[in-house]
Amino acid sequence: MALAAAGRVLLQAGSRLGRREVVDGARRFANKRVEVEADEAAGIAVMKLKNPPVNSLSLEFLTEFLISLEKLENNKNFRGVILTSERPGVFSAGLDLMEMYGRNPAHYAEYWRAVQELWLRLYLSNMILVCAINGTSPAGGCLMALTCDHRIMADNPKYTIGLNESQLGIVAPFWFKDNFVNTVGYRTAEHALQLGLLFPPAEALKLGIVDEVVPEDQVHSKAQSVMAQWMAIPDHSRQLTKNMMRKAMADNLIKQREADIQNFVSFISRDSIQKSLHTYLEKLKQKKG
Amino acid sequence: MALAAAGRVLLQAGSRLGRREVVDGARRFANKRVEVEADEAAGIAVMKLKNPPVNSLSLEFLTEFLISLEKLENNKNFRGVILTSERPGVFSAGLDLMEMYGRNPAHYAEYWRAVQELWLRLYLSNMILVCAINGTSPAGGCLMALTCDHRIMADNPKYTIGLNESQLGIVAPFWFKDNFVNTVGYRTAEHALQLGLLFPPAEALKLGIVDEVVPEDQVHSKAQSVMAQWMAIPDHSRQLTKNMMRKAMADNLIKQREADIQNFVSFISRDSIQKSLHTYLEKLKQKKG
Amino acid sequence: MALAAAGRVLLQAGSRLGRREVVDGARRFANKRVEVEADEAAGIAVMKLKNPPVNSLSLEFLTEFLISLEKLENNKNFRGVILTSERPGVFSAGLDLMEMYGRNPAHYAEYWRAVQELWLRLYLSNMILVCAINGTSPAGGCLMALTCDHRIMADNPKYTIGLNESQLGIVAPFWFKDNFVNTVGYRTAEHALQLGLLFPPAEALKLGIVDEVVPEDQVHSKAQSVMAQWMAIPDHSRQLTKNMMRKAMADNLIKQREADIQNFVSFISRDSIQKSLHTYLEKLKQKKG
Numbered sequence: 001m002a003l004a005a006a007g008r009v010l011l012q013a014g015s016r017l018g019r020r021e022v023v024d025g026a027r028r029f030a031n032k033r034v035e036v037e038a039d040e041a042a043g044i045a046v047m048k049l050k051n052p053p054v055n056s057l058s059l060e061f062l063t064e065f066l067i068s069l070e071k072l073e074n075n076k077n078f079r080g081v082i083l084t085s086e087r088p089g090v091f092s093a094g095l096d097l098m099e100m101y102g103r104n105p106a107h108y109a110e111y112w113r114a115v116q117e118l119w120l121r122l123y124l125s126n127m128i129l130v131c132a133i134n135g136t137s138p139a140g141g142c143l144m145a146l147t148c149d150h151r152i153m154a155d156n157p158k159y160t161i162g163l164n165e166s167q168l169g170i171v172a173p174f175w176f177k178d179n180f181v182n183t184v185g186y187r188t189a190e191h192a193l194q195l196g197l198l199f200p201p202a203e204a205l206k207l208g209i210v211d212e213v214v215p216e217d218q219v220h221s222k223a224q225s226v227m228a229q230w231m232a233i234p235d236h237s238r239q240l241t242k243n244m245m246r247k248a249m250a251d252n253l254i255k256q257r258e259a260d261i262q263n264f265v266s267f268i269s270r271d272s273i274q275k276s277l278h279t280y281l282e283k284l285k286q287k288k289g
Numbered sequence: 290m291a292l293a294a295a296g297r298v299l300l301q302a303g304s305r306l307g308r309r310e311v312v313d314g315a316r317r318f319a320n321k322r323v324e325v326e327a328d329e330a331a332g333i334a335v336m337k338l339k340n341p342p343v344n345s346l347s348l349e350f351l352t353e354f355l356i357s358l359e360k361l362e363n364n365k366n367f368r369g370v371i372l373t374s375e376r377p378g379v380f381s382a383g384l385d386l387m388e389m390y391g392r393n394p395a396h397y398a399e400y401w402r403a404v405q406e407l408w409l410r411l412y413l414s415n416m417i418l419v420c421a422i423n424g425t426s427p428a429g430g431c432l433m434a435l436t437c438d439h440r441i442m443a444d445n446p447k448y449t450i451g452l453n454e455s456q457l458g459i460v461a462p463f464w465f466k467d468n469f470v471n472t473v474g475y476r477t478a479e480h481a482l483q484l485g486l487l488f489p490p491a492e493a494l495k496l497g498i499v500d501e502v503v504p505e506d507q508v509h510s511k512a513q514s515v516m517a518q519w520m521a522i523p524d525h526s527r528q529l530t531k532n533m534m535r536k537a538m539a540d541n542l543i544k545q546r547e548a549d550i551q552n553f554v555s556f557i558s559r560d561s562i563q564k565s566l567h568t569y570l571e572k573l574k575q576k577k578g
Numbered sequence: 579m580a581l582a583a584a585g586r587v588l589l590q591a592g593s594r595l596g597r598r599e600v601v602d603g604a605r606r607f608a609n610k611r612v613e614v615e616a617d618e619a620a621g622i623a624v625m626k627l628k629n630p631p632v633n634s635l636s637l638e639f640l641t642e643f644l645i646s647l648e649k650l651e652n653n654k655n656f657r658g659v660i661l662t663s664e665r666p667g668v669f670s671a672g673l674d675l676m677e678m679y680g681r682n683p684a685h686y687a688e689y690w691r692a693v694q695e696l697w698l699r700l701y702l703s704n705m706i707l708v709c710a711i712n713g714t715s716p717a718g719g720c721l722m723a724l725t726c727d728h729r730i731m732a733d734n735p736k737y738t739i740g741l742n743e744s745q746l747g748i749v750a751p752f753w754f755k756d757n758f759v760n761t762v763g764y765r766t767a768e769h770a771l772q773l774g775l776l777f778p779p780a781e782a783l784k785l786g787i788v789d790e791v792v793p794e795d796q797v798h799s800k801a802q803s804v805m806a807q808w809m810a811i812p813d814h815s816r817q818l819t820k821n822m823m824r825k826a827m828a829d830n831l832i833k834q835r836e837a838d839i840q841n842f843v844s845f846i847s848r849d850s851i852q853k854s855l856h857t858y859l860e861k862l863k864q865k866k867g
Contacts, residue, residue, distance in 0.1 A: 165815070166811050166812070166815035166816055166819055167811065167815075168815075169812045169814070169815050170815060171815055171818045171819055171822070172819070174822060177822060177823070185763060185786075186760040186761075186823075187760060187761045187762070187786050188786070189823070190760075190820075190823045190824075191727075191728070191789070193819050193823070194727065194808075194811065194816050194819050194820055194823075195807070195808065195811060196811065196815070272814070276812065
């Protein structure tokens with residue numbers, strides 16, 4: 001119920017943002033930060049992350065993304081979604097540190113609820129989610145990929161994927177951890193989470209973080225062919241199976257949702273953590289400068 | 290207790306079916322659908338599935354199989370069982386769709402209880418179970434193999450193994466799923482169960498669905514040599530270890546056994562599911578015709 | 579609380595044993611059975627097991643080891659510990675069968691509490707634990723390695739590692755099993771624990787029992803370089819992550835600690851088990867003789 005309520009709030013907050021147009025026979029509706037190419041006849045939509053420069057998961061981005069996803073979820077004609085980046089090179093840099101630095105507790109709480117919502121909506125989606133990882137994908141970017149039913153990564157050794165929170169002086173929440181453990185196994189997760197490891201495509205494939213690695217220019221065509229394979233399965237069998245696999249883990253967050261928010265707010269508000277983030281942000285600025 | 294009671298019912302129902310003879314110095318007792326070559330001196334029995342044409346797990350088959358297994362389990366001289374097919378090419382096609390199509394709820398309930406019983410008896414067997422997979426082994430056939438302590442598959446790429454329920458428009462029950470997750474890991478299970486994937490021997494080996502792949506004519510000799518390795522371990526250590534690994538998962542079904550039956554009956558009785566099965570059965574008929 | 583209390587008892591029992599000296603600028607404190615090379619400036623200590631002939635985990639050894647570990651844990655300057663054997667060839671032969679054979683129940687209980695304490699202290703250590711496995715490492719020796727954050731094994735095919743309890747006619751306790759399952763996965767654990775398998779380095783690497791295999795003369799330099807990599811991670815992130823991964827499993831033993839001791843005492847006191855141990859010990863004697 002908390003889930004549903006939060007969803008409604010996000011929908012109201014974002015309802016003024018949607019625009020629609022028809023391009024090339026397929027419907028396309030773009031908010032500022034998410035471009036959706038929706039082929040209703042085929043039952044497939046492509047959601048392109050478009051939050052320059054690095055597709056950070058800012059609060060505004062999350063709000064828009066969740067509204068777009070909700071629209072597709074509520075339209076029975078859509079059975080599959082391909083998630084990808086509008087700008088190859090970066091899939092998503094993950095959570096937006098600017099939402100977690102120098103703000104007040106109310107803001108932190110609002111932000112964290114939206115991050116939880118993102119995970120819950122993607123992880124429990126009734127649609128087939130195929131992730132076309134056409135760029136680097138650390139932390140929250142990796143989490144988005146982990147929620148998908150099938151992950152295809154561009155074969156470019158410059159791109160990495162993983163949960164690197166500990167390198168930034170923060171900690172992945174327990175539900176990032178649970179999703180990661182279920183994907184790569186307990187020991188690999190324990191090792192990688194402590195060291196904050198990021199993996200190039202070949203290693204990510206070996207560990208099961210992604211399901212396939214293909215040449216960069218074939219990521220999208222591969223996503224389409226994989227989607228066709230998944231769409232051949234009767235929806236009710238696939239959905240019941242997915243729910244059987246995922247419900248317990250999602251329920252575990254839903255049950256502890258408010259405590260998890262309080263946890264995040266009190267952790268991120270600590271002087272020591274704000275200092276860690278400050279140091280990290282200064283380093284980023286110098287790199288750019 | 291439900292387990293023990295059901296076992297007794299099955300034993301009574303089947304007690305009129307057993308025949309015994311002595312062949313080549315070893316005792317052989319064959320029902321119509323299960324042939325048992327029992328070498329009491331060696332402590333090993335070979336159980337050959339013999340339910341033409343494809344070793345479907347019909348209610349009659351299950352009843353006879355469980356009686357044969359019970360006899361061996363209750364004879365302290367038997368420490369190991371090799372499960373295999375009497376007719377190479379098909380290990381078992383799995384659950385018998387004819388038991389799940391066009392019958393009444395009481396029949397569905399009786400059938401499902403027998404399927405649960407099969408899993409519980411095999412999964413918790415005190416004996417060493419070695420599976421000699423000398424043919425294709427989808428769905429319930431795969432489940433039988435998954436309960437064994439060691440699995441050897443014939444190296445014939447025409448043979449496949451896996452839980453392909455979702456391809457038929459049905460869903461593997463949670464205990465099939467739990468047994469599969471524990472064998473191949475969560476992520477591989479989630480992926481394979483949604484798509485209903487069947488794997489050829491080389492892939493099944495890589496994923497851990499089977500432990501060894503050997504040339505087709507060496508499946509039985511390999512099963513014998515593997516059995517010898519297992520029999521070198523003190524029974525009490527092996528049994529306590531097996532119980533420590535498996536008891537919780539079996540208890541989870543025993544606890545929910547009646548609810549699981551109700552669940553199955555109401556699912557399989559749905560018009561939409563009966564229609565899916567009808568379509569599938571028609572397709573099978575056309576293939577044969 | 580039981581944990582803390584037991585720790586205090588062990589500390590008192592052992593406080594008369596410590597000696598300290600300064601060698602080569604680094605502090606070195608050696609008990610009879612554990613040699614600690616403590617480089618406080620670097621924040622790293624090397625703990626060398628030294629309980630000839632095979633580094634058995636005797637009660638005296640455990641007491642001394644836990645005191646040394648406690649000293650390091652309580653000194654904020656130490657962030658990392660490298661565990662290794664003072665005598666290459668044997669890392670540790672594991673639990674001392676002489677503590678489990680021909681003694682009285684009170685002794686068995688005291689011994690088992692110390693074994694539990696070893697696992698709890700290592701598994702929940704706030705320090706980075708790197709294991710330099712420079713010799714063979716069965717049973718309890720393997721368990722010590724499994725508690726570490728990173729495991730490096732010497733590439734010598736004569737050395738093996740694994741939980742081989744069932745070969746001795748005994749059974750690994752549930753927390754050995756849990757730690758092993760989380761390291762190698764459920765199915766590999768079920769298989770290896772029933773057969774009591776010991777693995778040479780290459781296979782141990784493949785299964786994830788160890789993280790790296792290096793030439794024998796590079797085990798220590800590798801341990802140092804791995805430690806440097808781990809020390810680059812902020813302690814609070816690493817510790818919170820480690821705790822998130824491990825707390826539930828350790829709590830599970832803490833909760834059942836007394837029952838687990840009773841279990842062990844009653845199991846090991848059985849005539850049949852004492853007879854198994856007698857047979858095994860006679861075999862060992864004959865080998866030596």
